[in-house]
Amino acid sequence: MNGRPQIETVEAFGMKKHNPKPATGRPTIKTLSILTGFSIATISKALHDSPVVTQETKDAIRKAAAQVGYEASLRGMSLRTGLTYQIAVLMPVPSETEFEWDGVEYTQILSGISLALEGSPYRLAVHVVRDAEDGLEVARRIVIQGIADGVIFSGIRAQDARIDYLIEVGFPFATMGRCRSPLQYAHVDVDSEWAAYAATQRLIAGGHRRIALINPDPVLSYALDRIDGFRRAFSEADLADCDDLIVAGDLTARFGKSSALALRSQGEPPTGFVCVNESTTLGVLAGLRELGLTVGVDADVIAYDDINVSAYFSPPLTTLYLPVAQLGQRLGSFLLRRLAGEETSALAEVFRPELLVRQADRLVGGH
């Protein structure tokens, strides 16, 4: 063999070549160097499967590494490579005044992402943000200060400054939701247009003609998608639209209740409600109840099923189910693949929710 280390010979001459200090505590690359007699450079290369290292050498080094349970220090790697091995997730924090149920599905998103990151050297760091502007600010800090190697966020707006910024600076990210600009980026989304269409269409088929859409703030991209689907259901059925029954607000139960009350006191009140999540749905149910109306008789409600409790509502409701944790997992793996250099064009997936029928949604009474 050629350049094999000859540590005995060298030491015999009293030369101080190749003599890393004995490691204490956790094994480092130096520990392996002492153990195997190879230099730390070779160790590093061997562990990275570099082609310049002999197979025998690799085997020996890997064996030693396994023996002492060596794991590369993220600190050292991080300093040298400039990577952080952190994935930042921008988590919206419920505003001071609105604590209700807000963001409950984030637990599932986080656990999904976390699952995807398992086995990779990446870790999940949570950064709370107050709103989209704050989100942009935080994203900027993450990029400039090099706090993370990639970002994940949701609450995508039709025109999203965070997406624009991150694409501009070329920083890796993945989003839950799509903006309306034709840009390329890793994302997972829900087919909200279809979901709203399906829900509305189902109510129309049940005989409803006046249907309300309880929607989030229309700066959000998926709010617009929902409006699109809502309208398509009417136009395909050759019916007059119900644009006057589209209301927008936060996703709380309070908003659902006040919306139901306000809408029902209109000239032509709705008999059907297409809700945006289980929280607002609960509010709508409470509002209808307060008006003395019975769901399933005087009105019908259909909703997204974000935390799987609609089955226990009174009455149980038909919902559009979404595997939120699975969306999160996909989101995490997309970002990992993006970080590994994959093209973003392949990193997109749109989930179509599953209809869970728990009620006839047929207009029994009138209004």
Next chain:
Amino acid sequence: MNGRPQIETVEAFGMKKHNPKPATGRPTIKTLSILTGFSIATISKALHDSPVVTQETKDAIRKAAAQVGYEASLRGMSLRTGLTYQIAVLMPVPSETEFEWDGVEYTQILSGISLALEGSPYRLAVHVVRDAEDGLEVARRIVIQGIADGVIFSGIRAQDARIDYLIEVGFPFATMGRCRSPLQYAHVDVDSEWAAYAATQRLIAGGHRRIALINPDPVLSYALDRIDGFRRAFSEADLADCDDLIVAGDLTARFGKSSALALRSQGEPPTGFVCVNESTTLGVLAGLRELGLTVGVDADVIAYDDINVSAYFSPPLTTLYLPVAQLGQRLGSFLLRRLAGEETSALAEVFRPELLVRQADRLVGGH
């Protein structure tokens, strides 16, 4: 002045002393060194407000730092100090089969912790765990591999292996909940004994004699606390206990419903229900409804209010409110103080929930 840097003189002699390379990109300690003429050692000390540095020097260095917007690189600090500047939060992931509502309050806990960490160099890293055993495993890895500087976790058991381990190895942590061993550690807790007592006592005062306690798994410390409070209410009222009406399970709506159904088909069915969270409560309500019973007439329910939606239940329920996000914030600040060297004895706080009366809880009908 004594040892002031004389960079011109030195350079005039062509000596290569004190000559850090020009920094590119983000300003580092070297950038400041060049800018101010002081050595990186002095810069570091000045920024740490070391007493060995003159005030004038500190001022000059700080001014330069502010000017270029210097922020110390966590990477560099981390490698040298051995710290990670990460706080690990062990987040229970809903098990495969039980997705319902599980862990929804974690969003609030996380945002609370995150708020507490703001302004500190620490960042919040989420680690999902499947159960307590997995939690111990993850905690071990965090300690051994030095993944974080401190850990936060909840779901404390009466006898908690994670607490035992972390105390044994002297690793900083803070918990949501207390174990039953008389150990010293930073924690935040809810006065569950009182909460269960207050709820039970209120139902007793309303005329209820047969009361069910819907409880989590009794390996959990707070489950035992709840049983204690539950029993105290009966003994203080000189009534026969209802130990036969204590049921334990997961915190899902499904469990609430099945419990209600099972309990009501007993010999002496309960007319009052003390629930553990809003999810199980929803299930209990659904179960009672299925039996044709009306809450407020045939039965009464009282619950913890973890995500503030009980007001929209049918009927609205009296609950024990907890400021979950505030608990999280306290938890975060306790851990920070612990990391700063504070004694754990001062780092403990027990929250007593606030009773939100939304219903009479008076037994109107019989059973």
Next chain:
DNA sequence: CGGCCCGTTGAAATCGTTTTTATTTGGCGC
């Protein structure tokens, strides 16, 4: 007036990696 101490700063080592560059050795061709 000389030595010692003290106050202030600088130089250098260090943390654990990666990566570039240098060195060694054997084989091969002539």
Next chain:
DNA sequence: GCGCCAAATAAAAACGATTTCAACGGGCCG
């Protein structure tokens, strides 16, 4: 048998901070 090339490995220089120790000058004491 000599020189060159390629293969394999070692050495050294980073990355950005902290910390120990040395250096340097001035003031004070004898």
